[in-house]
Amino acid sequence: MDFRIEDISPEEIDRRLSVVEPLTDSVRQLVDAVIRSEVSDDELRAAQAQIDDVVAALRTKQRPGSFGTPFTKTFIGMPWGNAAVGARNAIAPPLRIRRSPGLAECEMVLGAAYEGPGGCVHGGIAALLLDQLVGEAASTDGLPSFTGTLTVKYLRPTLLGALSARAEVTGREGRKTFVRATLSDDDGATVEAEAIMICPKGFELPTGDALPQPANSRDDL
């Protein structure tokens, strides 16, 4: 796994995000517009030609492989390619995750790009968001945590639109952390998840009250 150090200042992080976040938002709009557009075939082909031009320009200088997960020396993470929360990744819905010890929460609006059954959120998208959130809740002590097992129960259809999600640590046992999470609409939970998270060997486990502060995203700056 690629966890390189890229030691830039918080100000430089903010500067870079101020450029890429609006760009990513525009790409999200494009993903949505391509799904919903009813313009003529000729207009669709013209759109494609313009997109291909933009891609060619962006690719004149590009990182090989994937974005990876760089960190500063003070352990501020920049997971900007991440499929669920990456600031440069248009697959990720725009999320602002709030963290406190053992807890991660966010609100979101899921549109046409996240559809499964007609008008509903794809069950796998619900799983993607909850997988990210259980990872965030399990790692608010600053240690990395990977999903070992994720069990997702679909209680009823989740309509596209405004939703909230919440993940909370329910217990710890050695390198395992147990997390429960929900995706909810205004009427309550539509999807429930339980996760067993694993802290990889080689990382020191927290002891007692001496938990480091979470510092793994821009929200914590």
Added chain:
Amino acid sequence: MDFRIEDISPEEIDRRLSVVEPLTDSVRQLVDAVIRSEVSDDELRAAQAQIDDVVAALRTKQRPGSFGTPFTKTFIGMPWGNAAVGARNAIAPPLRIRRSPGLAECEMVLGAAYEGPGGCVHGGIAALLLDQLVGEAASTDGLPSFTGTLTVKYLRPTLLGALSARAEVTGREGRKTFVRATLSDDDGATVEAEAIMICPKGFELPTGDALPQPANSRDDL
């Protein structure tokens, strides 16, 4: 849920796909390029302006809400907005799922847009793909099937790159169908999933050998 009838011919379906599939591929390239590009901020801003122009042109005529899941009268599905397999949805990796009774399989190449931990497939993306595949395997008899519970076990990290996935029905019990699935690299399974799928009330359950043929995607035309 929106399951409208749009009764067009298989030829018209192919004609429409011949326009939107290349367009969606171009948007996928754009999603990837925005993640990986290292051009200057000015060039990124110029790219954004061009993308905004394309979005505006596409939105001059567009469907309200989401794409939905239209079917022809002969039950050929057009889930083109689907987040895992939609022909118009750039979030979906390009998959060609092969189906036979109780079985669904596909190969795929997952690039930078599907990253979680550095260099690895996001666990939630693995869940998204396996959720789609268990649904496809459970519904090869032509009846709809929704995920009730999905349990995903992460055996080891899944590196970005060429992968295959397979889902197989292991049993049925009334309206429940049990499915087992794997995501694999060249060295074997990296992620395993078990699903309990539910056929909604109001649909007739198959009896004995009289299973209708699968007809829920373009691959079956």
